[in-house]
Amino acid sequence: MVKWTELERSTVKAIWEKIDIDEVGPQIWARVLIVYPWTERYFGSFGDLFTITAILKNDKVAAHGKVVLKALDKAVNNMDNMKRTYADLSQLHFQKLEVDPDSFRLLADCITITIACKLKSALSPQSQAIWQKFLYAVVDAMSSQYR
Amino acid sequence: MSLTAKDKAVVKNFWGKVAPKAAEIGGEALGRMLTAYPQTKTYFSHWADLSPGSAQVKKHGATIMGAVGEAVSKIDDLTGALSALSELHAFKLRVDPANFRILAHNLILCMGMFFPGDFTPEVHLSVDKFLQNLALALSEKYR
Numbered sequence: 001m002v003k004w005t006e007l008e009r010s011t012v013k014a015i016w017e018k019i020d021i022d023e024v025g026p027q028i029w030a031r032v033l034i035v036y037p038w039t040e041r042y043f044g045s046f047g048d049l050f051t052i053t054a055i056l057k058n059d060k061v062a063a064h065g066k067v068v069l070k071a072l073d074k075a076v077n078n079m080d081n082m083k084r085t086y087a088d089l090s091q092l093h094f095q096k097l098e099v100d101p102d103s104f105r106l107l108a109d110c111i112t113i114t115i116a117c118k119l120k121s122a123l124s125p126q127s128q129a130i131w132q133k134f135l136y137a138v139v140d141a142m143s144s145q146y147r
Numbered sequence: 148m149s150l151t152a153k154d155k156a157v158v159k160n161f162w163g164k165v166a167p168k169a170a171e172i173g174g175e176a177l178g179r180m181l182t183a184y185p186q187t188k189t190y191f192s193h194w195a196d197l198s199p200g201s202a203q204v205k206k207h208g209a210t211i212m213g214a215v216g217e218a219v220s221k222i223d224d225l226t227g228a229l230s231a232l233s234e235l236h237a238f239k240l241r242v243d244p245a246n247f248r249i250l251a252h253n254l255i256l257c258m259g260m261f262f263p264g265d266f267t268p269e270v271h272l273s274v275d276k277f278l279q280n281l282a283l284a285l286s287e288k289y290r
Contacts, residue, residue, distance in 0.1 A: 034268035129183035
């Protein structure tokens with residue numbers, strides 16, 4: 001189980017408070033699909049993902065970005081219990097959705113980059129380190145049922 | 148994932164905007180890499196101060212970005228352009244090439260931080276590919 005200091009907890013919460021899920025969720029999701037196009041393999045039902053413009057205008061992409069960030073909210077509020085919090089979602093992504101867990105790492109990096117673009121120097125190097133520790137713990141929890 | 152003509156044009160165009168701040172971005176990225184990925188500190192134990200903002204970090208970050216800029220100008224032959232640097236990293240510095248990806252992540256993060264309006268997903272895609280190709284050229288001489 002990952003151990004968190006008081007500073008780490010407050011830093012993660014402080015960053016999360018600055019994020020508007022409805023604004024940033026769609027941006028993050030579009031960025032993943034554009035920068036790592038092989039992730040489109042999981043979204044056959046999303047319609048037109050053939051061009052960058054189409055991805056940026058796609059309503060299903062935007063909606064899914066919000067869904068994923070709402071799930072991240074659970075991690076922010078359950079930092080001591082991430083494996084248990086995400087056990088069902090991990091199971092779902094493995095058994096039913098058949099998602100390569102390496103995709104979680106790609107998503108984590110895109111989340112951090114999008115947040116950095118938004119917060120700019122307000123995301124200090126130390127905060128970035130803490131935020132990435134948090135996200136990699138989420139990635140671990142999401143990969144935990146892959147066996 | 149080799150660079151298309153479009154990727155090269157996007158990278159050159161974006162670099163035109165980034166160039167005035169390149170040294171600063173390099174220093175910032177290196178400092179963040181050392182902070183967020185402490186395993187990278189193992190290559191810099193000869194430095195007195197590894198904290199972000201230290202003189203050595205800033206100077207070396209600027210050096211790195213100088214090389215990146217060179218690579219942009221010789222984007223059609225990255226292997227040739229980086230030949231000497233590849234030998235240095237392979238035989239003298241012996242940096243595990245996995246770290247090039249880590250540095251690339253931090254360079255991208257800083258470019259986005261300094262130029263959020265210009266660092267669109269489309270630019271991000273081409274820059275990511277470019278840095279990946281750069282890393283490949285840098286590891287050319289390793290074995």
